[in-house]
Amino acid sequence: MSPVLRIAANELRLMARARVAQLAIALVVALSAVAALTAISQGRESQEIRSRFQAQADREFDGQPARHPHRMVHYGHFVFRPLPALAGFDPGVDAFTGSTLFLEGHRQNSANFGDVRQSSLLVRFGQLTPAFVIQALGPLVLIFLGFGAIARERDSGRLNLHFAQGVKAGQVVLGKAAALSVVAGLILAPALAALAWLTVFVGAVPAAALMLAAGYAAYLLVWVLATTSISALAPSSRTALATLVAAWALSAILAPRLATDIALLAAPQPTRLETDIAIQRDLKKIGDSHNPDDPYFAAFRASVLKAYGVTRIEDLPVNYRGLIAIEGERLTSALFERYAERQFADQRHQSGLALALGGISPTLALRSLSMAASGTDLEGHRRFLRQAEAYRYAIVQRLNRLQAERLTYSDDSKRNSDPGAGRRVRIDPGAWRQTPDFVYRPASTAESLAASTPGLLLLGAWIALASGLAWAASRRLERAGA
Amino acid sequence: MPDLTAAEPAIDVRDLCVDRGGSPILKDLRLSVNAGEVYALLGGNGAGKSTTLAVLMGLLRPASGSVRVMGLDPATQADAVRRRIAYLPETVALYETLSAYENIAYFLGLSGARPSREEMDAALDAAGLQAGARTRRTGGFSKGMRQKVAIAMALLREVPVLLLDEPTTGLDPVATADFNRLVGGLRARGAAILMVTHDLLGAADCADRIGVLAGGGIVEEAPAREGLDVLALHRRFGEAAAG
Numbered sequence: 001m002s003p004v005l006r007i008a009a010n011e012l013r014l015m016a017r018a019r020v021a022q023l024a025i026a027l028v029v030a031l032s033a034v035a036a037l038t039a040i041s042q043g044r045e046s047q048e049i050r051s052r053f054q055a056q057a058d059r060e061f062d063g064q065p066a067r068h069p070h071r072m073v074h075y076g077h078f079v080f081r082p083l084p085a086l087a088g089f090d091p092g093v094d095a096f097t098g099s100t101l102f103l104e105g106h107r108q109n110s111a112n113f114g115d116v117r118q119s120s121l122l123v124r125f126g127q128l129t130p131a132f133v134i135q136a137l138g139p140l141v142l143i144f145l146g147f148g149a150i151a152r153e154r155d156s157g158r159l160n161l162h163f164a165q166g167v168k169a170g171q172v173v174l175g176k177a178a179a180l181s182v183v184a185g186l187i188l189a190p191a192l193a194a195l196a197w198l199t200v201f202v203g204a205v206p207a208a209a210l211m212l213a214a215g216y217a218a219y220l221l222v223w224v225l226a227t228t229s230i231s232a233l234a235p236s237s238r239t240a241l242a243t244l245v246a247a248w249a250l251s252a253i254l255a256p257r258l259a260t261d262i263a264l265l266a267a268p269q270p271t272r273l274e275t276d277i278a279i280q281r282d283l284k285k286i287g288d289s290h291n292p293d294d295p296y297f298a299a300f301r302a303s304v305l306k307a308y309g310v311t312r313i314e315d316l317p318v319n320y321r322g323l324i325a326i327e328g329e330r331l332t333s334a335l336f337e338r339y340a341e342r343q344f345a346d347q348r349h350q351s352g353l354a355l356a357l358g359g360i361s362p363t364l365a366l367r368s369l370s371m372a373a374s375g376t377d378l379e380g381h382r383r384f385l386r387q388a389e390a391y392r393y394a395i396v397q398r399l400n401r402l403q404a405e406r407l408t409y410s411d412d413s414k415r416n417s418d419p420g421a422g423r424r425v426r427i428d429p430g431a432w433r434q435t436p437d438f439v440y441r442p443a444s445t446a447e448s449l450a451a452s453t454p455g456l457l458l459l460g461a462w463i464a465l466a467s468g469l470a471w472a473a474s475r476r477l478e479r480a481g482a
Numbered sequence: 483m484p485d486l487t488a489a490e491p492a493i494d495v496r497d498l499c500v501d502r503g504g505s506p507i508l509k510d511l512r513l514s515v516n517a518g519e520v521y522a523l524l525g526g527n528g529a530g531k532s533t534t535l536a537v538l539m540g541l542l543r544p545a546s547g548s549v550r551v552m553g554l555d556p557a558t559q560a561d562a563v564r565r566r567i568a569y570l571p572e573t574v575a576l577y578e579t580l581s582a583y584e585n586i587a588y589f590l591g592l593s594g595a596r597p598s599r600e601e602m603d604a605a606l607d608a609a610g611l612q613a614g615a616r617t618r619r620t621g622g623f624s625k626g627m628r629q630k631v632a633i634a635m636a637l638l639r640e641v642p643v644l645l646l647d648e649p650t651t652g653l654d655p656v657a658t659a660d661f662n663r664l665v666g667g668l669r670a671r672g673a674a675i676l677m678v679t680h681d682l683l684g685a686a687d688c689a690d691r692i693g694v695l696a697g698g699g700i701v702e703e704a705p706a707r708e709g710l711d712v713l714a715l716h717r718r719f720g721e722a723a724a725g
Binding site for chain 1: 539541561564565567568569571572573574575576577579580588589590591592593
């Protein structure tokens with residue numbers, strides 16, 4: 001057996017005989033296992049609930065009685081974002097952004113029912129998911145078990161005993177790192193099992209699961225190398241512990257908060273209220289379809305009359321009210337779209353900044369990779385909002401077309417004063433059943449992998465940096481002679 | 483292994499100079515230890531005794547001078563040198579949750595040796611560690627017991643050179659006498675032993691030669707034969723250490 005393997009095996013034997021180490025490993029592996037099981041069961045349960053609610057919403061829309069199409073425009077429709085198969089592994093921003101949208105005419109509503117709005121404050125700190133356990137607790141356990149790996153050997157004089165056997169400093173550093181890697185493997189094992197389960201039984205994309213496995217393994221490797229190196233470089237085991245705990249607090253706790261704050265400061269977004277006021281102001285600028293003197297709609301009416309070769313709207317072969325509804329919806333949707341795209345661009349800028357800050361924290365780099373591969377990043381949320389908006393626009397315009405094509409202008413104008421007209425403007429409920437259901441199209445595998453790649457590259461850079469640190473630590477140990 | 487002629491010392495240090503942090507620690511140190519000889523290097527705290535050992539093990543590079551251990555240069559052939567030496571630190575730090583057997587198997591395994599249980603027992607018998615203690619965890623071992631384990635390791639490795647760093651500090655007189663007997667046994671097997679210490683009496687009891695290290699070099703060297711005036715040497719040692 002090579003000295004590196006012998007040192008690693010001995011380190012593991014020492015851990016196996018130390019009660020505190022046994023307890024720490026057992027605890028984090030148990031937490032990781034519970035998180036993995038929770039991910040599997042919650043994912044399935046949440047998916048079932050969403051599917052059930054979506055089916056119920058579809059049924060209720062389809063089951064509406066004969067109505068005026070514009071009443072259906074305002075009756076609206078709920079759509080639920082299907083849970084990505086890997087969301088149980090890393091819920092990402094889903095818990096905050098919500099996954100349910102109420103779609104109606106003339107409005108673009110926000111997503112609702114994020115977990116944090118339905119649960120206690122604890123949820124905001126961190127859910128017990130494999131992602132949280134490995135991102136936050138995994139490094140802490142590695143630090144706790146590894147801070148003295150070399151420092152304690154040096155403090156006790158055993159390091160010189162190693163050197164006296166002809167062992168090189170680099171072999172000691174590698175051996176200790178290899179032992180800590182085994183612990184990292186134990187922490188990772190339940191999460192890998194969960195990923196395998198989600199891939200085989202829940203339909204997760206294998207490439208995305210592999211990307212997650214690679215990302216989390218790389219992340220723990222960074223901490224293994226950093227812990228071993230600091231243990232070798234620090235003047236005492238106490239200093240090594242203090243340095244590593246400070247690095248953990250900075251990377252896993254402080255940096256994510258700082259990244260959010262820096263991104264918000266660098267690319268501030270208007271509040272919801274400010275946006276609403278701005279939209280209302282712009283809506284007023286577009287014009288008022290009920291005002292006969294409104295210049296935009298007067299011009300619109302003139303163009304419609306000209307197109308049909310008539311002089312009065314009563315002579316049109318279609319219901320002018322329906323045409324106004326179609327045009328109004330086109331204008332407001334374009335406005336909403338413009339605001340939404342501006343907001344998405346701001347968010348993308350913020351996400352880019354947060355990812356760039358991955359250079360100061362491997363946790364940030366991993367979070368970016370993890371959410372992208374799990375399909376729970378902001379891009380996934382934006383994808384849902386875009387598809388839901390496209391669906392909303394399609395069904396509202398479909399209803400507006402029904403109003404324009406199947407109702408007469410005369411009936412539509414008198415529907416509140418003439419009971420007969422009021423009955424005639426109600427459309428057969430079969431029309432609602434012909435409305436297509438909302439089908440969410442998740443990111444393709446290529447898109448998912450492309451979004452995860454920057455995080456993986458950053459983690460690669462972190463591994464290179466930590467390897468350099470380990471090499472420097474070996475050189476220094478060799479030169480200093482313990 | 484390079485062949486040593488009978489006339490060549492196992493340890494040969496000539497005009498050794500070592501600086502640490504810009505300050506000279508050793509200045510033109512000369513010393514030699516032959517096979518089958520015990521050399522006691524005496525010196526006060528900070529005299530450079532442990533630095534000398536670090537240079538011999540290849541853990542420190544000299545600023546100038548020549549150092550040879552079994553004919554090899556520790557600065558450039560550290561691995562080969564370390565395979566030929568056994569080092570006993572002042573406090574032999576063993577893994578406390580491992581038994582004496584497990585500690586020996588581990589440390590010897592690092593240098594590629596795989597001693598059998600019988601071989602370990604023979605070495606531990608020679609070192610004087612009682613049989614009942616060998617399977618116990620070494621966490622409860624006294625300093626003397628830990629030293630016996632380390633001596634057993636040196637015996638098993640059959641190395642020609644032993645470096646002992648303050649081996650009798652903190653030992654009671656009985657344990658010191660035990661240790662000196664062990665050193666005598668190793669010398670009889672032909673080992674070259676360099677022992678750094680500030681225990682003049684202990685050195686006089688087991689060494690063949692005594693060198694006093696002060697100001698970075700040997701200021702006095704005397705054979706530790708019958709009739710050595712230990713008190714006079716002690717006085718001069720004190721004066722030299724005081725500078």
